[in-house]
Amino acid sequence: MNLEELIHYANLAPSGHNTQPWKFSANDNVIRIYPDFSRRLPVVDPDDHALYISLGCALENLTIAANAKGLDAAVCYFPQDEESECIRVSLSVSGDRRCEDLFIAIPNRQSNRRQYDQKAVPEAHIRTLIAANHCESVQISAFTMADQELETIIDLVKEAARIQFRDREFVAELLSWIRFTRKELNDSQDGLTAEVMGFPFVPRWLGSFILKTFAKPESEASKTEKLLRSSSLLMLFISKGNERRHWVDLGRTFQTVALNATSLGLAHAHLNMPCEVESVRRKLSAFLGLKHDEQPLLTIRFGYAEACPRSPRRPVDEVILPTGTK
Ligand SMILES: Cc1cc2nc3c(=O)[nH]c(=O)nc-3n(C[C@H](O)[C@H](O)[C@H](O)COP(=O)(O)O)c2cc1C
Incomplete structure (x- = not known):
């Protein structure tokens, strides 16, 4: 073994x-x-x-x-x-x-942050993705572009994007995980690389300056809306509990859905903002009519797009503890 x-x-x-x-x-x-x-x-x-x-x-x-x-x-x-x-x-x-x-x-x-081509996902494929959920404590709500509820969800995604990009601490944390140069990427083998984010490698000072100058609340909200409207399907992953094991199960369901989507030739990416900003998450929960211990924790868009650059991983020997560790 x-x-x-x-x-x-x-x-x-x-x-x-x-x-x-x-x-x-x-x-x-x-x-x-x-x-x-x-x-x-x-x-x-x-x-x-x-x-x-x-x-x-x-x-x-x-x-x-x-x-x-x-x-x-x-x-x-x-x-x-x-x-x-x-x-x-x-x-x-x-x-x-x-x-x-x-x-x-x-x-x-892979998480594919490109614009998608709006082509509809066949009904049978949507059913396959929903049926892939094997965790009782997880529920999936799926919306196609024709669903009226989507307009409210888009408004909430935009509201949360504005709140996040108005928050200096959020932007500082994001910047600390962006690998602006090839050296930063090679040294860490983690984080969000310039390539994956869709821009060239640049010195950190320049990348930070560009992000702080151009990633404004309103521009981020519009960019997010455009990405969402280029997609064909949106799924909310809802946890029916608020403990560690429920969150782990939600990850299991998301991953198996993402792998099924990959097998079906579907791209996917996170638009998690409304799940990350607590005030917006509460509004989203109310809109979906969820019970008090149920929470939407992931917002994922699906569609069709060319592959994008791969994101790095640390080598396996850096993530394995020495033999004998328990
Ligand atoms: C719990 C979780 C939250 C995430 N949140 C976001 C997000 O808000 N925005 C985003 O663009 N990607 C998000 N991602 C995707 C990660 O950035 C991505 O998985 C990571 O960069 C590795 O890239 P890969 O998925 O292409 O392997 C999230 C992934 C997970 C598992």
């Missing part, structure tokens, strides 16, 4: 600002996933829900890769008998290879 290979696939998971907020250990056919709080995003994610969603994405990749290699993966969330907070995945040979389509999609999946 090549545990390092499985961790390689887990490490390809998406994460907020590409922080990769995880560490892994591998001992005796057990892989543990640990949150790495040194990589948290205190401004945009003060309660760490996005951090746990990212762990859920990594967990989903890990179980899909294990299943595709003929392994069963028994998952235990935050077991009390562990020394440190972790998700424990115990692997055993089943001999039965499953999830091979999703496994192939793992390295091909």
